[in-house]
Amino acid sequence: xxxxxxxxxxCEQVCAALDxxxxxxxxxGGSKSFYGRTPSGDLLEVAGHRGVTHYAPTELxxxxxxxxxxxxxxxxxxxxxxxxAFEPPHYGEGATLGGTIACNFSGPRRAWAxxxxxxxxxxxxxxxxxxxxxxxxxxxxxxxGYDVSRLMCGAMGTLGVLLEVSLKVLxxxxxxxxxxxxxxxxxxxxxxxxxxxxxxxxxxxCHDGNQCYVRLSGTAGAVDAAARRIGGERLAENDRxxxxxxxxxxxxxxxxxxxxxxxxxxxxxxxxxxxKWLYEWGGALRWLVSDTxxxxxxxxxxxxxxxATLFRRGDRDQAVFQPLPAGLxxxxxxxxxxxxxxxxxxxxxxxxxx
Amino acid sequence: xxxxxxxASFDSIDKPALVRALRQLLPAESVLDRREDLRPYECDxxxxxxQLPLVTVLPETVEQVQAxxxxxxxxxxxVVARGAGTGLSGGALPHQQGVxxxxxxxxxxxxxxxxQCLARVQPGVRNLAISQAVAxxxxxxxxxxxxxxxxxxxxxxxxxSGGVHCLKYGLTVHNIQALKIVTIEGELLxxxxxxxxxxxxxxxxxxxxxxxxxxxxxxxxxxxxPLPERAQVLLAAFDDVARAAEAVGNIIAAGIxxxxxxxxxxxAIQAAEDFVHxxxxxxxxxxxxxxxxxxxxEVSAHVFQVRRILKDSGATExxxxxxxxxxxxxxxxxxxxxxxxxxxxxxxxxxxxxIPRRHLPQVLREISQLSQQxxxxxxxxxxxxxxxxxxxxxxxxxxxxxxxxxxxxGGRILELCVxxxxxxxxxxxxxxxxxxxxxxxxxxxxxxxxxxxxxxxxTDGLLNPGKAVPSLHRCAxxxxxxxxxxxxxxxxxxxx
Numbered sequence: 050x051x052x053x054x055x056x057x058x059x060c061e062q063v064c065a066a067l068d069x070x071x072x073x074x075x076x077x078g079g080s081k082s083f084y085g086r087t088p089s090g091d092l093l094e095v096a097g098h099r100g101v102t103h104y105a106p107t108e109l110x111x112x113x114x115x116x117x118x119x120x121x122x123x124x125x126x127x128x129x130x131x132x133x134a135f136e137p138p139h140y141g142e143g144a145t146l147g148g149t150i151a152c153n154f155s156g157p158r159r160a161w162a163x164x165x166x167x168x169x170x171x172x173x174x175x176x177x178x179x180x181x182x183x184x185x186x187x188x189x190x191x192x193x194g195y196d197v198s199r200l201m202c203g204a205m206g207t208l209g210v211l212l213e214v215s216l217k218v219l220x221x222x223x224x225x226x227x228x229x230x231x232x233x234x235x236x237x238x239x240x241x242x243x244x245x246x247x248x249x250x251x252x253x254x255c256h257d258g259n260q261c262y263v264r265l266s267g268t269a270g271a272v273d274a275a276a277r278r279i280g281g282e283r284l285a286e287n288d289r290x291x292x293x294x295x296x297x298x299x300x301x302x303x304x305x306x307x308x309x310x311x312x313x314x315x316x317x318x319x320x321x322x323x324x325k326w327l328y329e330w331g332g333a334l335r336w337l338v339s340d341t342x343x344x345x346x347x348x349x350x351x352x353x354x355x356x357a358t359l360f361r362r363g364d365r366d367q368a369v370f371q372p373l374p375a376g377l378x379x380x381x382x383x384x385x386x387x388x389x390x391x392x393x394x395x396x397x398x399x400x401x402x403x
Numbered sequence: 404x405x406x407x408x409x410x411a412s413f414d415s416i417d418k419p420a421l422v423r424a425l426r427q428l429l430p431a432e433s434v435l436d437r438r439e440d441l442r443p444y445e446c447d448x449x450x451x452x453x454q455l456p457l458v459t460v461l462p463e464t465v466e467q468v469q470a471x472x473x474x475x476x477x478x479x480x481x482v483v484a485r486g487a488g489t490g491l492s493g494g495a496l497p498h499q500q501g502v503x504x505x506x507x508x509x510x511x512x513x514x515x516x517x518x519q520c521l522a523r524v525q526p527g528v529r530n531l532a533i534s535q536a537v538a539x540x541x542x543x544x545x546x547x548x549x550x551x552x553x554x555x556x557x558x559x560x561x562x563x564s565g566g567v568h569c570l571k572y573g574l575t576v577h578n579i580q581a582l583k584i585v586t587i588e589g590e591l592l593x594x595x596x597x598x599x600x601x602x603x604x605x606x607x608x609x610x611x612x613x614x615x616x617x618x619x620x621x622x623x624x625x626x627x628x629p630l631p632e633r634a635q636v637l638l639a640a641f642d643d644v645a646r647a648a649e650a651v652g653n654i655i656a657a658g659i660x661x662x663x664x665x666x667x668x669x670x671a672i673q674a675a676e677d678f679v680h681x682x683x684x685x686x687x688x689x690x691x692x693x694x695x696x697x698x699x700x701e702v703s704a705h706v707f708q709v710r711r712i713l714k715d716s717g718a719t720e721x722x723x724x725x726x727x728x729x730x731x732x733x734x735x736x737x738x739x740x741x742x743x744x745x746x747x748x749x750x751x752x753x754x755x756x757x758i759p760r761r762h763l764p765q766v767l768r769e770i771s772q773l774s775q776q777x778x779x780x781x782x783x784x785x786x787x788x789x790x791x792x793x794x795x796x797x798x799x800x801x802x803x804x805x806x807x808x809x810x811x812x813g814g815r816i817l818e819l820c821v822x823x824x825x826x827x828x829x830x831x832x833x834x835x836x837x838x839x840x841x842x843x844x845x846x847x848x849x850x851x852x853x854x855x856x857x858x859x860x861x862t863d864g865l866l867n868p869g870k871a872v873p874s875l876h877r878c879a880x881x882x883x884x885x886x887x888x889x890x891x892x893x894x895x896x897x898x899x
Binding site: 105107108110129130159163164166176181182184186189190191192195197202203204220221222223242245249268269273274312313315316317330333353355356358370371373374377380381387388399400 | 517518519520540541542562563565569570573574576577586590591592593594596597598599600601602603604605606608609611612613616617629630631632651652653655656657658659660697698699700701703704705757758759760761786788789790791824825826827828829830831832833837841844845846848849852853855856858859860871872
């Protein structure tokens with residue numbers, strides 16, 4: 050497929066849907082169609098709207114149309130020894146930039162480098178009134194107007210159809226190594242808390258139920274010094290391990306049961322919920338493979354102040370995302386109204402109420 | 404000074420009745436309504452704009468804040484929240500018919516969590532006080548706006564404040580985890596949460612930088628970082644501004660993200676040198692200050708690399724600070740740049756545009772042409788790493804017509820920033836100052852979308868009316884930050 054600008058066509062489609070009052074189901078590569086509540090509505094295909102529109106390596110800025118394959122962007126960056134520091138998972142062949150931003154998906158480096166939303170500098174969107182709007186830009190510092198660009202991250206397409214996104218990119222680390230330590234989950238949680246207070250070049254932490262994995266990134270000298278301090282065994286297949294983890298191809302994820310994503314305060318002790326656990330982000334992200342009910346999971350994490358998402362499988366017509374307190378829900382509904390008053394953009398994908 | 408875009412469309416308010424009602428909610432000394440007591444609140448750091456509020460309130464508890472805004476909501480009284488009032492865009496300028504809600508009494512650090520590296524603080528806590536409080540734990544709060552000894556975290560969130568270290572450590576939005584806000588209806592909302600993300604829309608991002616338009620911030624949870632093992636600074640001189648700009652690109656192309664990367668042009672160098680004798684090369688066309696931090700090994704490696712890159716990029720001289728004292732001296736000149744310019748000119752006007760860095764030589768060339776055209780000198784200081792340019796226009800307000808010429812010149816600079824793909828404000832905010840330039844930055848559809856967002860939180864438009872987003876029919880005039888005879892509104896603060 051070649052690069053093309055389908056902005057006008059997409060805008061016409063949104064306007065037509067608006068006129069007909071027929072909801073749209075926005076789709077890029079379809080690699081994340083498993084995620085969120087069950088999509089409904091007429092298909093709005095964004096995948097054809099693709100191409101990197103601007104890349105200035107020395108300014109650390111890249112802009113691309115929403116349908117641009119993530120793999121293409123990563124390849125382009127690799128050629129300049131740069132990267133998307135939020136290390137987005139693809140979850141499939143055709144993953145696009147737009148889908149990644151709409152889901153705010155971020156990988157193992159997230160706890161240290163930031164999430165997708167932290168790297169978004171600007172965007173162009175079609176709102177639910179069929180208007181093409183531009184927010185932010187291609188500069189690092191910009192406080193003109195409300196930060197609509199970051200608001201689009203994780204909104205699951207319910208506030209606007211992403212047309213183009215500008216991102217801050219970063220240099221790839223000079224050196225990256227990983228070590229593994231034969232320690233228990235409890236011991237790992239304790240160790241991670243101690244490391245968090247030290248200026249160590251840690252860029253990923255995981256405990257997969259068997260052992261603890263640590264990735265270190267930076268100059269060769271800094272990484273070596275940190276590795277000596279941390280101990281453990283060098284992991285030969287450094288990149289492969291973290292890529293498999295990111296893409297959920299690690300053996301842990303091989304299950305037919307529901308997969309839950311728990312976002313919690315990092316030091317939260319192991320929770321008394323039946324199932325298989327995998328820890329990332331220093332304990333702030335926990336994957337749970339379990340048949341336990343949504344209610345039980347959410348009430349178990351309530352004291353820890355986090356939230357639980359039904360990530361894969363299970364009942365997608367229920368509350369996939371954690372229900373919000375009434376006050377917050379009202380504000381979110383009003384925001385949805387402000388962008389999409391007729392509710393034509395991905396209705397119900399995020400919350401049943403909108 | 405022209406009038407800011409403040410709508411006066413609120414019903415006339417019965418001041419004595421309002422004051423009586425507020426005194427039911429707060430101790431008498433926390434409700435100020437006499438002219439002389441209101442005077443300290445008439446402006447923020449942008450002192451060219453002054454307006455007495457109807458009344459100033461100084462609540463101490465969240466419940467009091469809720470009761471105050473509820474009352475204002477019922478009576479349709481505008482509410483303007485204020486932290487330390489150090490902002491440079493008039494974001495805390497009072498409304499003539501409104502309540503000025505000072506959060507100065509919210510000055511407690513509620514908890515420091517060294518396990519999660521978080522601090523839960525009230526909005527009136529000073530930026531630097533956070534870093535000082537957590538320093539014994541080997542931690543600090545990264546965003547460091549130049550006013551950090553006085554500015555408060557609530558204001559930092561409202562403005563999405565930056566600082567010298569943004570390129571590497573991000574802005575306020577990247578360094579907070581949760582907020583508590585009070586809506587105009589008086590409802591307390593918790594935004595963000597215990598983990599690194601929260602369900603639903605990213606209200607944390609939307610609230611950050613919203614300039615007090617969407618809610619009153621009553622609590623902030625900030626992220627803390629481990630103090631770097633070591634920091635080192637290099638100073639490089641160039642005989643050509645374009646080469647200095649290229650050197651910045653070359654450092655980044657080598658895969659190094661410096662903790663700070665600052666540029667000054669010749670007028671700024673000379674003013675700073677005459678003022679603080681930092682030892683800058685007076686004849687250089689531009690100097691770069693590059694600070695790298697991290698572990699010992701990393702800093703050593705980066706200093707070595709950066710030195711080589713600077714020399715290869717045509718620096719006429721490269722110095723590395725030998726010790727902490729010299730490192731401080733290198734920074735001293737840069738940090739003194741604003742007051743230094745204030746010494747050589749009766750007045751100056753500080754701009755705050757951001758541009759894609761590749762356009763720097765062109766932008767500086769055009770600013771220089773405009774400078775000749777308007778007959779006004781300019782000194783440039785530049786957060787070179789992230790493209791945030793602060794041109795300082797030198798003028799004399801006592802000379803007839805010079806103020807108007809300065810404003811026109813400033814407007815042309817901001818238009819130039821927008822034309823090369825940049826923005827009208829990198830870090831000072833829109834406030835009342837750049838309300839009209841918002842029309843150069845955005846079209847009417849975007850502005851209408853902003854108004855719809857505002858209405859989702861505040862249907863009656865009571866929170867900070869007339870700021871940040873212009874009404875669609877007001878898009879002509881230009882605003883300015885004016886400093887008379889070098890007297891900054893906060894002369895004790897470093898401004899850079």
